[in-house]
Amino acid sequence: MASHGPELFNYSDPNACTLPYQLTKQIHRDVYPLLEPTQPELSAKGKTVFITGVSGGIGKAIAESWATAGASGIVITGRKVDVLESVATSLKSLASPDTKVLAQAADITDEASVAALFGAAKEAVGKVDVLINSAGSLEGGLVGTTDPKKFFSDFQVNVLGTYLVTHHFLAQADGTGTVVSFTTGAIANVFPGMGGYTASKTALTRIMENLHAEQPKIRVFLLIPGIVHTGMTVDSLKPYAKDRPGLSASWTLFLSAPRAEWMRGGIVSVNWDIEEMEAHKDEIVRDNLLGRAFLNAKLGKNGRPWS
Known part of the structure; x- marks a missing residue:
């Protein structure tokens, strides 16, 4: 695929920003039967999950899907205490009575905050089996004209923050577990004003590829959520934000199941x-x-012209 800028899109087509990134002829923008959280194959029974970025729409949907799928323990974090408390209430209504839920605000860019969070998680749910790195930052700004601190704030969250959470997850994982980190199809192109975001997501992708190579018993996946209408969505992409948060949520369940084993590291x-x-x-x-x-x-x- 050519690495040109957004001029490759026909903005009159609501699918214009989605179609250039398709591997398959069939595309989905919402949950379909194979990915219903109630599917037995996607059962999360006996699994504990730790989800970052739950102050946002995708993180909330992920937490709710794991509750619906019967997770034995769910840890959610973000920066907005009121949102976390609201999501925790929702989880308790969706999950079985014996599902343990921990909602605790944290700054994932601060190691002491992350360490305290994992200490609380150990007390609340025991060993965490699955880590879902859904927290992200998209500040925006042009190279050379944006304040450096603002430009690198995306790196603070998307790279450092994700690394710190992953580091502490691995420390308690006993060499086994699943890590799902969110990336973006935008790493395939140059989007003026999104240099910090796309560069940070590219760096995150390489770190996760290294984790896959270095710790073969850790199941590593990178997930592109499509274009979802959230607080991070830039105005120019909002008309094309047709992907439902629940689709990303169901994919995290799928990637944690044996059927996705062959996709590891991808x-x-x-x-x-x-x-x-x-x-x-x-x-x-x-x-x-x-x-x-x-x-x-x-x-x-x-989609790809298959051989």
């Missing part, structure tokens, strides 16, 4: 059709189409 998009991917599993694995090589995977409106 970048996947919530828009891609799972069954079509499975039909071409051998080609995807052979050509490493879920690694950063996905940028050369001939993505487009009709």
Whole structure:
């Protein structure tokens, strides 16, 4: 796929910002039957999950999906105490009575705050099995004209914050567990005004690729949430923000299940059709189409021309 700027999009098409990134011919923008959180294959029974960024719409949907899927323990964090308390109330109504829920505000860019949070998590739910790094920052700003502190605030959250949470997760993981980190399809292009964001997400992607290579018993995945209408969505993309938060949420359940084992270490998009991917599993694995090589995977409106 060519790495041009947003001029490659036809902005009169509501799917214009989604279609250039498709690996599969079939695309999804909302939860479909295979990804319903009530599916037995997606059951979270016996699993504990730790979710960052729950002050945002995607994080809230993830927490609710894990409650619906029967997780034994759910830890949620973000910066907004009132939002966390509201989500915790929702989780208790969705989850089984014996599901343990911890909602605690934290600054993931501060190691002491992260360490305290994991200490509280250990007391509340025991060992955390699954980490979902959904917290993110998109400040925006042009290179050279944006205050450096503001420009690098995306790195503080997207790189340092995610690293600190992952570091403390691994310290208690006993060498096994699942890490799902959110990235973006925007790392494939140059978007003026989004340099800090796309650069930080590219750095995060490389860190997670290293984790996959260095700790083979840790199941690592990178997830592109599509374009979801949240507080982070830039105005120019809001007309194209058609992807539902629940789709990302269900994908985190899927990636934590054995069926996703062959996707480990890869970048996947919530828009891609799972069954079509499975039909071409051998080609995807052979050509490493879920690694950063996905940028050369001939993505487009009709998906990859499979061999």
